[in-house]
Amino acid sequence: MLTLYRFLLRFYPSAHQDCFSEEMAAVYRQAQMETAKKGLAAQIRFHFREVTGLLRGALQEHVLEFSMRRFAMRTEFRFPKSTAVLMMIILAGVVLAIEKGKAIQASLPAANPSIGPIQPAQHTFLPVIAMVFLFFYAAGLIGWAILFALRRSGTHRLAEIASEQQ
Amino acid sequence: MESFPLTEPVLLILLSLAGQPRHGYSILKDVEKMSDGRVVLSTGTLYGALRRLLDGDWIERLDEKNSTRGRQAYRLTSRGRKNLQFEVGRLKHLTHLASLRAVTKEA
Numbered sequence: 072m073l074t075l076y077r078f079l080l081r082f083y084p085s086a087h088q089d090c091f092s093e094e095m096a097a098v099y100r101q102a103q104m105e106t107a108k109k110g111l112a113a114q115i116r117f118h119f120r121e122v123t124g125l126l127r128g129a130l131q132e133h134v135l136e137f138s139m140r141r142f143a144m145r146t147e148f149r150f151p152k153s154t155a156v157l158m159m160i161i162l163a164g165v166v167l168a169i170e171k172g173k174a175i176q177a178s179l180p181a182a183n184p185s186i187g188p189i190q191p192a193q194h195t196f197l198p199v200i201a202m203v204f205l206f207f208y209a210a211g212l213i214g215w216a217i218l219f220a221l222r223r224s225g226t227h228r229l230a231e232i233a234s235e236q237q
Numbered sequence: 238m239e240s241f242p243l244t245e246p247v248l249l250i251l252l253s254l255a256g257q258p259r260h261g262y263s264i265l266k267d268v269e270k271m272s273d274g275r276v277v278l279s280t281g282t283l284y285g286a287l288r289r290l291l292d293g294d295w296i297e298r299l300d301e302k303n304s305t306r307g308r309q310a311y312r313l314t315s316r317g318r319k320n321l322q323f324e325v326g327r328l329k330h331l332t333h334l335a336s337l338r339a340v341t342k343e344a
Contacts, residue, residue: 087288090288091284091287091288094261094284094308094309095261095280095281095284097261097262097308098260098261098262098265098280098283099280101262102262102265102280120277120279121279121280121281123279123281124278124279124280124281124282125279125280125281126281127281127282128279128281128282128284128285129281131285132285132288
């Protein structure tokens with residue numbers, strides 16, 4: 072039965088096995104020796120209790136380990152609990168501001184005439200972003216080309232050659 | 238980690254360790270004795286509870302010079318003792334209330 076017991080211990084998560092399996096087997100052995108004196112019925116009850124206890128325990132440990140792993144957060148990503156409160160306050164403020172804006176808009180329909188959706192022809196933001204991107208891309212390309220040309224021509228070595236000759 | 242109210246096996250394990258540090262087998266026998274044979278723990282139940290109590294810092298392993306991996310002693314921490322006292326106080330209050338109500342009903 073001890074072999075079966077040790078086999079069932081393998082159903083536990085490895086961390087639990089490392090920590091408790093030897094100890095559990097030793098306690099089981101002691102309890103088994105004592106139960107052996109009490110007759111067959113007591114032994115059957117004992118083994119049934121142990122097997123069901125082990126299987127239930129292993130299942131509970133796996134569920135616990137899974138939930139710990141699922142909700143564990145890496146240390147560098149953890150933030151204090153006060154952050155959650157502050158974020159909730161900020162969210163409440165944003166929602167409140169939106170609602171207030173809607174109320175003002177509804178109270179002054181003449182000052183805020185409804186306008187249709189913005190057409191692609193009216194977009195001004197994207198071309199500007201594209202122009203800035205192209206400008207910096209071209210500047211970077213020119214800078215890299217100058218450096219590459221200097222390196223290929225060996226001009227940067229002239230100073231070294233001059234100093235060696237001196 | 239354990240939460241209140243404690244289950245009967247966990248309460249009995251804590252009560253067993255309240256008197257003195259004990260090994261796993263000694264806890265099993267003491268729990269059985271305290272409950273007059275009503276609560277008989279399996280090793281799976283015992284070590285599941287011990288692991289949770291260790292994680293919650295309610296108990297700790299006793300560093301014994303001659304201890305082996307198969308024979309570890311456990312004892313209550315100050316936190317565990319405080320929590321046990323809290324639970325005993327809660328049960329006392331509940332028992333007192335129950336006895337008062339029962340007497341009122343009978344009268």
